[in-house]
Amino acid sequence: MTIPWDLIAIQTVNGIVTGMILALVASGLTLIFGILDVVNFAHGELFMLGAYIGVLVLATTGSFSLALVAATIIVALLGAALQIVTLRPLVGRDPLTTILATFGISLVLQNYALWQFGPVARKIQEPITGHFTLFYLDYPWYRVMIALLSAAIIGGFWLFLKYGKYGIWIRATTQDRVMAEAMGIPVPWVHTAVFAIGAGMAAASGVLFGPLAGVDHAMGLAWVLKAFIVVVVGGMGNLGGSIAAAIFISLLEAYASIWVSPSQAVIVSFVVLILTLLFRPTGLFVPISK
Amino acid sequence: MTRHHSTVFWSGFALILALLIAAPLILPPFWGRFLTEILIWGLLAMSSDILIGYTGMVSFGHSAFFGLGIYGTAAALLLVDPPNLFLAILFGLVASGLVAAVVAYFSTRLQDIYFAITTLIFSQIFYVVIFTWTSVTGGENGLAFTRPGLGIPGLYVVRFTPEMMHWFVLAVVAGSYLLLRRITQSPFGTVLQSIRENEARTRAIGYHVEHYKVVSVMISGLFAGLAGVLYALQNQFAAPDFVFFLVSGETVIFNVMGGIGTLVGPIVGAGFVLLLREALSRFFTEYYLIPVGIIFIAMVIFLPQGLLGFMRRWLNR
Numbered sequence: 001m002t003i004p005w006d007l008i009a010i011q012t013v014n015g016i017v018t019g020m021i022l023a024l025v026a027s028g029l030t031l032i033f034g035i036l037d038v039v040n041f042a043h044g045e046l047f048m049l050g051a052y053i054g055v056l057v058l059a060t061t062g063s064f065s066l067a068l069v070a071a072t073i074i075v076a077l078l079g080a081a082l083q084i085v086t087l088r089p090l091v092g093r094d095p096l097t098t099i100l101a102t103f104g105i106s107l108v109l110q111n112y113a114l115w116q117f118g119p120v121a122r123k124i125q126e127p128i129t130g131h132f133t134l135f136y137l138d139y140p141w142y143r144v145m146i147a148l149l150s151a152a153i154i155g156g157f158w159l160f161l162k163y164g165k166y167g168i169w170i171r172a173t174t175q176d177r178v179m180a181e182a183m184g185i186p187v188p189w190v191h192t193a194v195f196a197i198g199a200g201m202a203a204a205s206g207v208l209f210g211p212l213a214g215v216d217h218a219m220g221l222a223w224v225l226k227a228f229i230v231v232v233v234g235g236m237g238n239l240g241g242s243i244a245a246a247i248f249i250s251l252l253e254a255y256a257s258i259w260v261s262p263s264q265a266v267i268v269s270f271v272v273l274i275l276t277l278l279f280r281p282t283g284l285f286v287p288i289s290k
Numbered sequence: 291m292t293r294h295h296s297t298v299f300w301s302g303f304a305l306i307l308a309l310l311i312a313a314p315l316i317l318p319p320f321w322g323r324f325l326t327e328i329l330i331w332g333l334l335a336m337s338s339d340i341l342i343g344y345t346g347m348v349s350f351g352h353s354a355f356f357g358l359g360i361y362g363t364a365a366a367l368l369l370v371d372p373p374n375l376f377l378a379i380l381f382g383l384v385a386s387g388l389v390a391a392v393v394a395y396f397s398t399r400l401q402d403i404y405f406a407i408t409t410l411i412f413s414q415i416f417y418v419v420i421f422t423w424t425s426v427t428g429g430e431n432g433l434a435f436t437r438p439g440l441g442i443p444g445l446y447v448v449r450f451t452p453e454m455m456h457w458f459v460l461a462v463v464a465g466s467y468l469l470l471r472r473i474t475q476s477p478f479g480t481v482l483q484s485i486r487e488n489e490a491r492t493r494a495i496g497y498h499v500e501h502y503k504v505v506s507v508m509i510s511g512l513f514a515g516l517a518g519v520l521y522a523l524q525n526q527f528a529a530p531d532f533v534f535f536l537v538s539g540e541t542v543i544f545n546v547m548g549g550i551g552t553l554v555g556p557i558v559g560a561g562f563v564l565l566l567r568e569a570l571s572r573f574f575t576e577y578y579l580i581p582v583g584i585i586f587i588a589m590v591i592f593l594p595q596g597l598l599g600f601m602r603r604w605l606n607r
Contacts, residue, residue, distance in 0.1 A: 232407060267419075
């Protein structure tokens with residue numbers, strides 16, 4: 001059997017592109033888990049709503065960048081409202097109750113989208129239509145732009161966490177909630193803000209992903225599962241690990257789909273998850289503590 | 291005191307059982323079928339209560355056990371000629387038991403949300419396999435089959451009428467309830483509850499916590515598979531949708547709404563949700579999940595004990 005180098009090269013690019021979107025989704029999820037101790041089942045629905053808002057804004061204004069910004073802000077505000085209404089009353093209870101609450105939210109949002117937008121998939125027009133030649137393929141520049149934009153958003157967020165005043169608040173809350181509170185950091189509002197940021201990142205990735213496939217009410221399901229896998233493989237609450245795991249898993253799936261159908265390639269990521277849980281339950285990309 | 295409690299408990303049990311036996315004779319056919327469905331989903335929810343309410347582990351993967359129960363039954367009914375009811379039950383239980391063994395082995399190494407996510411991922415693996423393995427499972431279209439008669443094959447077989455199906459389901463569900471109740475009250479069940487209350491201390495006393503967890507997942511999976519068998523017999527088709535994790539989510543919803551750790555609560559929860567769906571779907575058509583979801587969130591926040599939570603201690607005595 002000859003090794004199909006051209007296919008492997010193409011799938012490497014594809015894997016990195018979807019990996020960057022996945023990293024954007026998963027970093028919001030892992031952030032919310034790391035700081036709020038909440039496994040956000042509704043994350044995929046926030047992704048989906050972001051994509052729908054992107055569709056609507058794009059249809060009225062025709063500007064993709066405006067759609068991206070509007071979707072991010074609106075879904076971030078929605079996330080903040082959801083966190084205040086449903087998750088705040090659950091603080092201090094069994095963390096499992098938050099899974100139940102966010103699962104309820106995801107049911108409501110998903111069916112709301114079905115009701116509001118109908119079952120027919122919508123399409124977001126690519127903002128850049130140019131192509132370049134990759135072996136025998138015309139590879140769209142837009143995909144490269146997605147990867148770069150996702151990287152820029154994650155990078156900007158990382159800088160904010162590292163140097164921004166509120167970013168330091170967030171990191172302080174992650175490290176020690178009680179101490180942060182004692183230092184005068186309004187921890188409940190940090191929680192709300194983190195949930196909003198995570199929601200906004202999910203929405204942004206939804207808009208970016210929109211042109212690659214259709215936008216429909218069920219698109220969140222597949223993504224939230226993938227994001228869960230990434231978050232567990234990368235180490236729960238570990239931002240860098242999630243990004244590495246997102247790209248790693250997307251590459252594996254991309255290579256696997258050279259030989260099997262894409263719907264079966266998903267199993268590869270499941271297997272990675274199970275192996276991780278068996279041999280490195282703290283996460284594949286977490287440094288081993290000495 | 292104890293004697294009084296058991297008199298009240300068993301008379302209540304007998305009364306409800308008598309009402310459920312009489313129900314298909316009194317109710318119109320639609321509601322009779324509806325009640326049968328409630329019992330089947332109730333059994334699924336009850337099986338998951340062993341994990342959620344007693345061992346303290348939330349499974350988001352019960353659709354795998356349920357679905358494999360359905361597909362196991364389908365396999366027995368399609369492959370074996372003549373179709374045999376008991377073989378169908380056996381196939382369903384073996385299929386779900388095998389899946390439960392695999393899931394239990396891996397998932398019980400993890401705790402809390404990691405357990406929940408692992409069970410979820412496992413159910414998705416089975417979903418993808420069933421969905422894509424079209425030549426065997428029929429893929430998206432699923433499988434259709436006919437229900438066998440009740441009785442000893444070759445000697446005496448009667449066809450199922452809707453009433454008989456209801457009584458058959460009722461007998462299985464009531465039997466499962468008594469069995470599960472006995473299990474939770476046994477020394478084994480007490481250890482499960484002590485794992486829920488304080489796992490580290492249970493381990494310190496000297497119990498091998500992992501073994502107990504594996505067995506509890508397997509018991510839970512077997513009863514979920516039994517619910518799948520009943521569902522297959524009732525509706526005579528298998529579809530990958532039953533393996534999809536939304537079914538697991540509904541199972542958890544039934545538990546939380548009915549009251550975890552009560553065994554009967556989940557059945558009440560299933561009845562409550564299905565009735566709610568029936569009532570709301572008149573106004574919201576297929577979007578009934580919006581109000582159901584809102585009610586569910588409100589119950590998680592304001593009524594975490596569920597509908598029967600106030601009876602929890604009494605029911606477990």
